[in-house]
Amino acid sequence: MTQKSVVITGASTGIGKACALWMDRAGWRVFAGVRKEADGAVLRAEASERLTPVLVDVTDAASIAAMAAQVSAAVGDGGLHGLVNNAGIATGGVLEFVDLDELRRVLEVNVTGQLAVTQPLIPLLRPARGRIVMMSSIAGRSATPLLGLYAASKHALEAITDSLRLELHPWGIQVSSIQPGTIATPIWGKALDFAKDVVPTYPPKALELYGPLVEALFKSLPKNDAKGIPPEAVAEAVFHALTAPTPRTRYVVGQDAKVRMWLERLPDRLRDRVMLGRIPKYGGEGDGMMG
Ligand SMILES: NC(=O)c1ccc[n+]([C@@H]2O[C@H](COP(=O)([O-])OP(=O)(O)OC[C@H]3O[C@@H](n4cnc5c(N)ncnc54)[C@H](OP(=O)(O)O)[C@@H]3O)[C@@H](O)[C@H]2O)c1
Numbered sequence: 650m651t652q653k654s655v656v657i658t659g660a661s662t663g664i665g666k667a668c669a670l671w672m673d674r675a676g677w678r679v680f681a682g683v684r685k686e687a688d689g690a691v692l693r694a695e696a697s698e699r700l701t702p703v704l705v706d707v708t709d710a711a712s713i714a715a716m717a718a719q720v721s722a723a724v725g726d727g728g729l730h731g732l733v734n735n736a737g738i739a740t741g742g743v744l745e746f747v748d749l750d751e752l753r754r755v756l757e758v759n760v761t762g763q764l765a766v767t768q769p770l771i772p773l774l775r776p777a778r779g780r781i782v783m784m785s786s787i788a789g790r791s792a793t794p795l796l797g798l799y800a801a802s803k804h805a806l807e808a809i810t811d812s813l814r815l816e817l818h819p820w821g822i823q824v825s826s827i828q829p830g831t832i833a834t835p836i837w838g839k840a841l842d843f844a845k846d847v848v849p850t851y852p853p854k855a856l857e858l859y860g861p862l863v864e865a866l867f868k869s870l871p872k873n874d875a876k877g878i879p880p881e882a883v884a885e886a887v888f889h890a891l892t893a894p895t896p897r898t899r900y901v902v903g904q905d906a907k908v909r910m911w912l913e914r915l916p917d918r919l920r921d922r923v924m925l926g927r928i929p930k931y932g933g934e935g936d937g938m939m940g
Contacts, residue, residue: 651727651777652699654678655891656720658707658766659736661688663834664784667880668733668887673700675888680720682707682736682766707736707762717769728777731891732770734763735784739840741796742847743863746855751847752798759802764809771817778821782890783810784883785826787906791913794928795866814898825890826899830906833877841870865928878903 655672659665660681669681673696681696682705683689689702701723705716720729740755742748763783774781788796789803807826814824848856848863856863886900901910912920 652678653730654680654720654724655731655733656680656682656703656716656729656766656770657733657735658682658705659784660692660702661685663836664829664832664880664883665733665735666692667884668735669700670696671881671884671888672731672891673697675892677730678723680716680723682716705766707766708757710765713765713769716766717773720770721773724773724777726776728775728779729770729773730777730779731782732767732774732779733782733784733887733891734766735782736762736766737784737802737836739796739799739836740843741798741840741866742844743795743851743855743859744797745858746851747798748847748850752801755798755802756805759799760805760809763806767813771822774822775820780891780896781813781817781822781824782887783807783824783826785810785828787828787830787901787903787909789826789828791909793924794862810898823890823896824898825896827883827886827890828899828901828906828910829883829886830901830903830909831873831877832880832883832903833874834880837870837873837877841867844870862928876905 655677657665657669657679660669661683669679669692673679679700680703681689681692681700683692683702684704684706686704692702693700703716703719704712706712737759738755740751742751767781783806785806786803788800789807792800810824810826817824844866883902886902890896890900901907912923
């Protein structure tokens with residue numbers, strides 16, 4: 650039987666690492682995308698010899714081309730069976746004051762980067778009728794205050810996922826999106842560090858107007874790590890998307906994500922009222938709707 654193979658980007662930590670180790674344990678040949686050799690070495694030590702770290706920054710065309718060439722040479726005519734576009738960043742800010750370069754940055758990593766990696770790998774996926782999995786988020790269906798930039802990037806990724814699934818239908822290449830809720834990974838600590846750096850650069854007027862909302866974000870982000878479910882819950886969904894005879898087009902992972910999905914089915918005004926009720930500025934407690 651042919652050895653099945655998968656490329657997973659952003660495998661240094663969190664969800665990507667959990668997916669890489671899960672697929673390795675399932676007997677697949679994993680090409681684990683990392684940006685630092687040291688992260689690749691750590692992953693190698695935890696996995697079987699089948700796992701190969703590959704250096705790839707999804708915003709760097711040369712590194713993507715080199716990774717695609719390396720994978721192509723390794724899989725040969727049999728092709729590639731899976732691509733998990735997982736690399737991503739979380740960011741946010743008050744939309745009235747946010748630096749527009751921050752929007753460009755998150756779109757570059759979370760949207761353009763995913764397609765940039767996918768393009769050169771599609772010809773490898775074709776012979777194997779491989780599958781593509783996009784690591785979206787419940788934020789790809791549900792936008793909350795202060796995380797509008799992140800939600801915009803994940804909504805865009807959902808659109809790319811749907812178009813790609815239709816375009817690749819003739820070759821039997823399935824495309825799924827994963828929509829996790831809050832998962833315990835380093836992403837939330839990184840987002841908090843970013844917020845702590847950027848908020849002091851806002852004009853005083855911004856804090857006068859949005860102070861309580863920003864405070865709520867500062868309180869809510871650290872809680873995300875504690876209340877998040879383990880990244881293996883996401884890896885299990887990715888495994889299903891890569892191996893089930895009929896993969897789902899979307900996987901909502903986590904109870905909080907399911908509640909958010911339910912909320913998004915309400916009429917907009919009612920949905921807004923529920924969200925506003927969770928935000929301190931408007932009398933709520935500031936929990937649950939900020940992540
Ligand atoms: N954690 C959650 O609650 C949650 C919920 C929904 C969706 N997600 C999504 O899940 C994915 C993984 O996030 P995570 O929670 O596991 O966070 P994480 O632990 O911070 O992992 C993010 C990964 O992306 C990589 N990355 C960032 N920028 C990159 C770039 N330009 N090129 C290549 N790799 C890059 C990071 O590499 P370095 O280590 O080199 O920075 C890291 O491996 C993201 O797409 C995120 O949006 C997470």
